[in-house]
Amino acid sequence: MLLKRLTEAMGPPGFEDDIREVIRAEAKPFADRCDTDVLGNLICEKGAGNPGVRVMVDAHMDEVGLMIVHVEDNGLLRFRALGGIDPRVLVSKPVRIGRDGRPGVIGAKPVHLQSQEERGKPLKMEQLYIDIGARDKDDALAVVQPGDVAVFATECETIGDGCVKAKSLDDRIGCAVLLEILKRTYRLPLFAVFTVQEEIGLRGAGPAAHRIRPDVAISVEGTVCFDVVDAPGHGQATVLGRGPAFTVQDGRTLADRRFLEFLIAVAEKYNIPYQLRRVKGGSNNFAAIQRTREGVAGGAISVPVRYIHAPAQIASLDDYEHTIRLLDAVLREIEAGAWTG
Amino acid sequence: MNEQELRDLITDLARPVGPSGTEPQMQAALLDRVRDVADEVFVDVLGNGVAVKRGDGPHVLLAAHADELGVMVIHIEDNGFLRLISVGDVDPHCLPGRIVRFTNGTVGVVGAEAQVKREELGFEHLYVDIGAESGVEARERAFVGLEGVVDEPVREVAPHRLAGRALDNRAGCAIAIAAFRSAAAAGRRVSLVFTAQQELGARGARTAAYRLRPDLALVIDAAPCGDTPGAERMELKLGAGPAVKIVDATAVVPARVKDHLLDAGKRLGLAIQYEVWPRGRSDAGALQAAAGGVAVGGISYPARYMGTPAVMIDLRDVAACARLAAEAVTSYPG
Numbered sequence: 323m324l325l326k327r328l329t330e331a332m333g334p335p336g337f338e339d340d341i342r343e344v345i346r347a348e349a350k351p352f353a354d355r356c357d358t359d360v361l362g363n364l365i366c367e368k369g370a371g372n373p374g375v376r377v378m379v380d381a382h383m384d385e386v387g388l389m390i391v392h393v394e395d396n397g398l399l400r401f402r403a404l405g406g407i408d409p410r411v412l413v414s415k416p417v418r419i420g421r422d423g424r425p426g427v428i429g430a431k432p433v434h435l436q437s438q439e440e441r442g443k444p445l446k447m448e449q450l451y452i453d454i455g456a457r458d459k460d461d462a463l464a465v466v467q468p469g470d471v472a473v474f475a476t477e478c479e480t481i482g483d484g485c486v487k488a489k490s491l492d493d494r495i496g497c498a499v500l501l502e503i504l505k506r507t508y509r510l511p512l513f514a515v516f517t518v519q520e521e522i523g524l525r526g527a528g529p530a531a532h533r534i535r536p537d538v539a540i541s542v543e544g545t546v547c548f549d550v551v552d553a554p555g556h557g558q559a560t561v562l563g564r565g566p567a568f569t570v571q572d573g574r575t576l577a578d579r580r581f582l583e584f585l586i587a588v589a590e591k592y593n594i595p596y597q598l599r600r601v602k603g604g605s606n607n608f609a610a611i612q613r614t615r616e617g618v619a620g621g622a623i624s625v626p627v628r629y630i631h632a633p634a635q636i637a638s639l640d641d642y643e644h645t646i647r648l649l650d651a652v653l654r655e656i657e658a659g660a661w662t663g
Numbered sequence: 664m665n666e667q668e669l670r671d672l673i674t675d676l677a678r679p680v681g682p683s684g685t686e687p688q689m690q691a692a693l694l695d696r697v698r699d700v701a702d703e704v705f706v707d708v709l710g711n712g713v714a715v716k717r718g719d720g721p722h723v724l725l726a727a728h729a730d731e732l733g734v735m736v737i738h739i740e741d742n743g744f745l746r747l748i749s750v751g752d753v754d755p756h757c758l759p760g761r762i763v764r765f766t767n768g769t770v771g772v773v774g775a776e777a778q779v780k781r782e783e784l785g786f787e788h789l790y791v792d793i794g795a796e797s798g799v800e801a802r803e804r805a806f807v808g809l810e811g812v813v814d815e816p817v818r819e820v821a822p823h824r825l826a827g828r829a830l831d832n833r834a835g836c837a838i839a840i841a842a843f844r845s846a847a848a849a850g851r852r853v854s855l856v857f858t859a860q861q862e863l864g865a866r867g868a869r870t871a872a873y874r875l876r877p878d879l880a881l882v883i884d885a886a887p888c889g890d891t892p893g894a895e896r897m898e899l900k901l902g903a904g905p906a907v908k909i910v911d912a913t914a915v916v917p918a919r920v921k922d923h924l925l926d927a928g929k930r931l932g933l934a935i936q937y938e939v940w941p942r943g944r945s946d947a948g949a950l951q952a953a954a955g956g957v958a959v960g961g962i963s964y965p966a967r968y969m970g971t972p973a974v975m976i977d978l979r980d981v982a983a984c985a986r987l988a989a990e991a992v993t994s995y996p997g
Contacts, residue, residue, distance in 0.1 A: 555738050555740060555741075556737060556738035556740075556746035556787065570735065570737070570807055570808030571684070571735055571748060571750065571808070576683055576684035576750070576860060577684065577808060578708070579684065579685075579687070579808075580687075582808070598807040598808060600737050600738045600746075600807060601737070601748075602737070602748040602749075612709070612866075613869055613870055614870075615873055616707065616708065616870050616873055617707055617708035617711075617870035619708050
């Protein structure tokens with residue numbers, strides 16, 4: 323399964339080499355060319371010489387992860403987060419360190435030994451460590467160095483009623499959507515960009531857009547979803563299974579109103595379910611792309627992901643399929659001249 | 664333009680409801696004021712309204728943000744109440760009990776959940792009651808993403824003094840219009856941009872400057888007074904004249920530009936104040952860092968109660984700002 327190959331590959335911000343090679347192998351048979359830019363973005367062109375609206379679609383290939391910053395005398399590894407991670411989700415989670423996937427476990431004081439006060443407070447990131455079973459500092463340093471990175475060791479599998487559980491669905495599910503789109507042919511210049519360093523401040527997308535000079539840009543992103551217990555309607559953000567989500571305003575973007583209306587019109591014409599993201603927090607690469615050069619039209623299409631930025635995330639395969647259908651329909655409509663810029 | 668003409672212009676410009684993001688719908692009202700003297704006017708992708716006049720001398724860009732603070736509908740409850748998020752840095756305490764006017768004409772009253780303590784009040788506790796008796800009715804009159812503002816019309820509270828909604832920065836738009844018209848009449852090469860999304864972090868200014876590549880960008884905006892009871896310390900006084908921007912949180916004005924503005928003020932015999940506003944957010948930084956870098960300066964009119972629905976300004980300050988801006992543009996040596 324494509325989602326399994328993508329989500330199980332390693333790629334914290336700045337360390338996207340492994341995931342990029344996985345994606346390159348998937349994209350290469352279908353793209354005219356695949357180039358890596360100086361930041362590490364993978365830019366896949368298809369029909370770049372075609373007349374028509376230059377379209378950039380992007381998904382970020384990096385994932386939230388951890389970086390080893392210090393090795394203790396007893397061989398335990400101290401770490402910091404790369405991207406936004408709630409330290410409360412980390413305790414006791416298995417991780418994989420470095421390109422050879424060395425296993426480790428995030429450790430903490432067991433409940434038996436905690437004082438009443440300690441039990442009442444969540445542990446901070448500085449109190450946690452990764453245990454790789456090393457005897458001592460030298461033993462640990464023989465296999466791990468400060469600056470090495472780690473990701474969650476979560477196996478991807480389909481679960482329940484048409485759902486998928488994995489790490490890094492944010493945003494490997496977007497990468498999968500782009501790869502499915504690359505298999506099709508459109509009569510327009512198409513640039514599918516797999517970007518780096520989104521999770522630490524949308525750093526890759528801007529330079530890629532500056533290079534490509536798109537007329538329209540669409541970011542495909544995994545987004546927050548909290549349609550569960552105790553969440554009021556205006557606190558859910560999105561609902562799983564209710565279709566791809568569009569942004570009206572997030573932490574860094576106000577919707578490009580004309581493009582939002584275009585997205586809605588396409589979804590309704592093709593009878594594809596959609597929802598509006600009902601939360602201001604969070605952001606995606608379109609924020610960076612929109613402000614390149616003279617400004618770029620476009621928006622984001624988001625796939626709801628429960629437990630985003632946590633070790634095990636859940637998405638709906640219906641939402642995934644509907645996102646592919648929607649992006650395909652949007653490109654067909656642009657191809658047919660329905661987007662008038 | 665004299666004080667009377669500026670008062671009428673500002674009052675007209677403050678009528679359109681224009682929270683950040685809705686600029687494309689209101690740019691026509693602004694650009695109509697310069698269309699007759701400009702060589703080219705257009706609205707760009709981000710929603711900036713741009714007027715360009717070809718002419719002699721260095722290319723000076725006047726930048727005044729068109730947007731205002733507002734609210735946005737983010738959820739419609741099944742019982743017909745609307746939930747809100749802010750557009751820009753809006754204090755939720757300003758809203759309960761106020762009338763909100765949305766861009767589609769729908770109006771309603773802002774309510775706050777009663778069990779929330781005042782100091783903990785956030786947007787998640789607010790709602791708008793548009794009088795709808797059901798979610799179905801509410802969805803006919805509102806939608807997720809609909810934007811609005813607190814309805815507080817501009818009033819003349821004293822001779823020379825106006826108070827009300829959107830004066831920050833429609834007064835700046837009026838100053839920029841007056842200066843653009845003067846510079847165009849003098850045959851200078853001048854552009855004007857009514858920037859989009861300034862309240863959210865100068866998002867429009869950057870792309871506008873990238874396109875226009877001016878030799879100098881002059882930001883026209885409001886700056887807060889410190890002359891009210893218990894005010895935060897700030898040197899500016901209402902009615903004491905234009906403020907030349909020295910520094911804000913986004914930019915340090917180069918000495919050469921600052922001196923040019925001070926000299927222009929001296930030539931006109933204007934009382935000038937210094938805007939030293941370390942926490943102030945303006946378009947200056949985005950303009951300065953655009954493309955290969957742009958010389959930037961600023962002329963600000965003092966304003967009281969910035970960030971609230973009722974800002975107060977003094978028309979004598981505004982008229983002096985317009986004269987200063989026109990003189991600064993037409994005499995800029997490049």
